[in-house]
Every structure is written in structure tokens, then in C-alpha cells.
Amino acid sequence: MQTEEGTSSLQLWIPVILCAHFFSFSFLLHSWNLSRQGNAFLRLFSKKTSRKPSTEQLHQQSTMAPAKGLLRSRQLVSLRWFDLGCCYDSSNPHKVVLKGCYGKVCPGDMMALLGPSGSGKTTLLDMLALRKSLGKLSGKILMNEGPYDRASCQRLTAYIPQEEVLPPVMSCIEVMESWSHLVLPESMNKVERRRLVDQVLAALGLLPKKDVLVGGELPGGLVLKGLSGGEKKRLSVAAGLLRQPAVIFLDEPTTGLDSHSSLGIIKYLSAMAAAGHTIVASIHQPRALIWSHFSQVVVLSQGCMLYSGPRSRLVPWLTEGLGYGPYNPIKHGVEADWVLDLVNIGFNKPKRYYGNSMHNEHHVEEAAHLFLSKYLSEHGHGAQDEAPGCTLSCSTTLQNSVSVHGVSQAAAGAVMNPASCTPQRVLALPGRKSDICRMTEDHFRLTERGVSWWTQVATLSRRELLLTTRNPTDVAGRTLLFSWVGILVGAVFYPRGTALSRLRSVGNAMTVETIAFNLLPYVYMSLYTSEKRFFIADAASGLYKISAFYVAKLLVRLPFAVINSLSMTLTVYGMAGLRIGGRNVEWGPAIAEHAVISTLGYLVASQVIQLSAYLTTNQDAAFMVAIAWTAVNLLLSDTILRFFYFTMTWFEKLKYLSAMWYTYSGLVRAQYLHSQYNCSSGLASNYTFTHLLPKLLPNMQSLQNPSVQRQLVNPAGNAMSSCLLDGGSVVEYFGASTLSSQHICICLLVYLIILHLASYAALHASVKTLRR
């Protein structure tokens, strides 16, 4: 045991601050370059993205024609649905948003879901894609006249949502390559993979923009320049199409796009349909050329199905079959516009312009009834047995409902009409088996099985690294913040006086450090809530396993979290003049103990923020949960409020729940244990420990004696050769745990593991309870 004298001469904080700033500024420069000259910078850092598009690719881009051999569907999939319904019984009266909806779509078909806003298009699309979890659902869906479950849906279909969720700091090509590693077979070589990516990008007119960042608002509020809204939409479609699944669901793929881009997407989808894919898209006011690419149409209004069948028979049915109209192409424009006006009962329709039109719910329901009778008479009696029509209330529809998920084979057989969907047009396509994307059947089998967990982790780690390092408010901003807080705390507690006189101020420095480590992770909240948004979007597409996502995040984020923590803790350690280790401490130098314990404490606090974001549905709620934890932790940490002030003594037992108490105890033990302080020149009057002595020596009445008190104030003057204060008493005074440092570390580690397990479970639950 050695006596602590004077202040720490360890000027460790200078290199720590310099390194933290160098580290932060290099990442800041990185991000600044990206936002300023995105393309050039990306080319500097990525050989892969430096290739210029070939003349052939640019030609493809200009015509937006899909490349030959790219689109051939390897599996032909038809869907048939019976009496689909959706009702929200949370409101009163119950809200029926879809009822009595029938239809079929075959390989080679391109089906448009048409209807006024709120008519139920997205609801129907979500139900067909088995993504709907909200509301009471009823009806049946068959895939290739057999069962249709979530597994086959994920394997054989892709869903491209209306709102794109793309990482703002990645370039087009990086987004596509990242997707390609998640959805294409692992055995596919780099050249093939790249060719496919380029072809899809070219077909959607994005090849010249491939090195441009997606852009948009970063978590934390910074806005990065990047693709336009329409280009983002096209990129989202391109990513969804990369796997070339048998069935593609698109929610308003052309909304927000200029007419050329819309046509480009529709042409591409049309070519996919011609190659055997099944396309279902909800669509708003398509122009004539776009409308002409659809072969099948479902018309919805007020949740009722007014038509489901070939596009060519839509207008004849509405005019000749129901007596609406007449339809005049010169006066009314595209068929789709006229149909939308006809079925929309939300506005005044002058007869001289619209002729006979629908004006109220009764008209809509009557039209739905008439169409359903016709549909059922044409499509077999199996379906008719199930037909409730369009006038039933929510509750009666649901009484006899069959879940759309997990239709049994027997149930399928009962309603099946084998003659209803023969994809002859596609089966007749030449070379179907031999030239599918120039890949082998094995490749397809692999694609449909999905890539391995390790590949998912590797791909997601790469993506996470880009997201983390390119966001200026992330790695760079946060390291600077931690360093500056460290400098501030260090400056406030910068050593003055002897080690003895600073016992209290060093203790305060550690209290402030512990509290700062519990508050600083709040700056990560926006990151966690935004990453959850991305994750939910990907999870809805079944892109990867939750565990792969979690492990990738952990692998990438952990080193940066440790750097943040060290940049602060070592700065405080050096500037506040904490003890230099290497003496008879419990294990390792004191500085190592301090760094490990404070970092563990910080990781626990960060994990609580992450857990709060995963547990809750929005950022405000996440803040509330996290703040509640911090407040309780602080209260039980015996730092700001000392337990000996409490009247309810049992309260002290709760300190074992406080991660902050373990951290603070660990720091105090590392600082004071196994050290002695020279008090021969007196126990400092301003930070006196004389009140400790009666406690330490309870039987010594003489300690109350005034001369003894004097002696304590100036022991050397009373001819005592030496006066030593044991660090153990100081540890006791600060109320630190009696657990050893190793045990404190184990407690914090267990705490951290429990929080990780809870975060993983919360993420899992958020996917399971995905409300759509």
C-alpha cells in the first residue's frame, strides 16, 4: 500500500482529446464530402461504384426497356380470392372497409386495383400479400388453387409499398447491392449480380444516378441532398424487383412520378408480366398509355367490389350491363378516369356531363350486387356458396369468416374451380426453363430458400457501417460530444491541493461522470427510433432474420460506443487527476478498472435507450420509458440522494437494481481502495473526516475529547510521527458496494445481457404485432 501524494501527473487526457478530435473530424469530413459532392467522393472510396454505365446500358435507360432474359419468371403463380372482407371493430359503429371481394389473377396478368381514395385498394392489396394484421379479416385466398401461407408468400412474392423507406446516406448502387446480397443466390458471381443490378437500374432510368446518395432527413434532423422524390420511388421499385419474384404487389407505384418515369415503370412491369410474372398494382388516375398495359382490373368503391375481370370488358359492363354513362372518350378522357368519376360518390356530378352516374351508397351497393351475381354465375358454384354480397354488416360478415392466413387444402378444394385460371399465354413462352436470367434452376431454389444467416449478418454489418459512419451526427458528432463533456467535467474538477484535500472533489467528479454516462445515450434516441422504422419495413418483406439484424447492429455499434465512452472517461480521468494505477489494487491498474466499469455502465445506459425505442411505438413514448428508468436509477444510486437521509430504510435494498450504483461503486473502489492518504499535516478543515473516526472507533470515548480533536486537526504538531487515512474508510464513506470490482463488472454484464435479451424480444414482438 502506498501513500497518495499530490495530484496525478498523468497527462493522458491530452492524447485522448487529440485522438477523439482527429477521429471525429475525419468522419465529419467524410460526411461533409458526401453531402457536397456525393458522386465524386463515392468514386474515391468505392472501386465498385466507379464504373461508368456502358453505352448499351445508357441506351436501355433511355428507352427504359427491360433487358431480355432478365425477367423470365421461374415459377408461375396464380392467386384466387373469395369473399375477402376487412372490418375495424375498434370504432363504433364498426367500420367495414372491404366486403364481398372476389377475383383472380394469373401469370402474365397485370392487374390494376382502381377506386377513389379510401375505397379499400391498399386493404385489398395488403390482404392479398398477407401483410394485413389490423382489423377483422375474412375470406379465402388460394395460390395456384392450393394453400397460400406466409412462407410461400414470402418466398414467391414481393411487396413494394407506397412510401419508400430507404437509407439516406447510401447511394443507389449501394442500396441495390445491399439488397442483391440479401435476395439473390449466394452462388451468383459478382459479375452476374452486378449485371442484374445494372439492368434493373437501367430499366428504371436510374443508371446515371447510381452513385448519387438517396438523401433525405437523417435521424437527428440533418437533411442530406440526394435523389428526387420520383427517383427514390423508382429506386424502391427497383430494389423490390431485384429478386424477380413470381408475384409482385405494388401500392401506387406511379404516384408522385412524372409521366415518363411512370410509363417506364409500367412498361417494365408489363414486360415482367409478359415473361410470366403476376403483377397486382393499386393505381390512381393512370394516363391512357399506362392504362393500356393492364390486362385485368378490380374496381372498388366504399369497400365494395364493382368489377373484377378483363380491362376490355369493364366499360361495356358499366354501360351496357348497368346502364351507366354513356362513356365518351373525347369528353371523358381515359376509361379509368371515367370509371373513377362514375364510382366516386363524394362529389356533385352534373347529368349533362356524366350522364347516368352513381350518386349514393345505394347505387354502389346495387352495382356491387349485380356484378357479384354475374361473377359468381360465371365462376362456379363453389364460390357462390360463400357469397355474402356487399350489403352485410361487419359483424355478420365475420361470423362465418375464415382466416385469410393458412387456408387448408380441404378448404381450398371445396371452392376451387380448376378451369378458372389456366396461364396458357405464359406456358407457351419459349425457353422458359433454359434461360431464366441466365441462371440455373439451382440458383432459383437457393434464392427462394433465402441467403444464409452469416451472409445476412455480413451484408447488414456493411450496411450498418455505412449508415453509422456517414451520418455526421452519429460517430463524429457523438464522439465530439463525449469528448467535450469529458473536458468540461475535467476542467471543473481540475486538481488543486493535496490528494487528501481533494478526496471529496474526486468523488464528485466520479458522480458527475456516472450521471453523464447515463444521460448522454439520450442523444441516440432518434437513431434507434429511425432504425426501427427501417427494420419494420424490411421485416415486412421478410428480407432477413431478426437475429441477423440484431447481431450486425451490435457488431458495428459496439466499437463506436466503446470509443465514445473511452474518449470521455479517460479525459475525465486525466484532467481530474484520478489515481494512477499499478499499485496494490484488486486487479489491473486502477485506470483499467475505471475504464472498464464506466464503459459497462455506459453500455447499460445506452441499451436502456435502445430497449425503450424498441418497446414503444413512437419517440415520445420511448423518452418517457427511458426517463423513468434513469430517474429511478439515479434515485437508487446513493450518489445525489444518500441512503442515510432516507426514513424508510428498506428503500436502501433497492440499490441492487440500480446499474448506476454498481458503476459508481466500482469507480469509487478503483479510486480509493488499497491506498492511504497522508494526514500528518492535518485532516483538511474544509473536507474533514473527523466525523468518520467515532464511527470507525465506536468504543473510543476519548475521540470526543477537545485535545484529541485538536490532535486530529494538527497531528504532526502533537509529535505524532505520521497520520495515514485508509482508502477503505473513504470507500465506506461514499457508500460504495462491498462487492469486489470483478463482481461489480459481472453484475453490470448480467444487467447488459438482460437488456439485450429484452431488446431482442421487443424487436421480435414489434414484427409479430406489425399493425397494418
Ligand SMILES: Nc1ncnc2c1ncn2[C@@H]1O[C@H](COP(=O)(O)OP(=O)(O)OP(=O)(O)O)[C@@H](O)[C@H]1O
Ligand atoms: N386502422 C384503421 N382503422 C380504421 N379505419 C381504417 C384503418 N386503416 C384504414 N382504414 C380505413 O379503411 C379505408 C380503406 O383504406 P385504404 O388505405 O385501403 O384505401 P385506399 O383505397 O388504398 O386509399 P388511398 O387511395 O387514399 O391510398 C379508409 O377509409 C381508411 O380510412
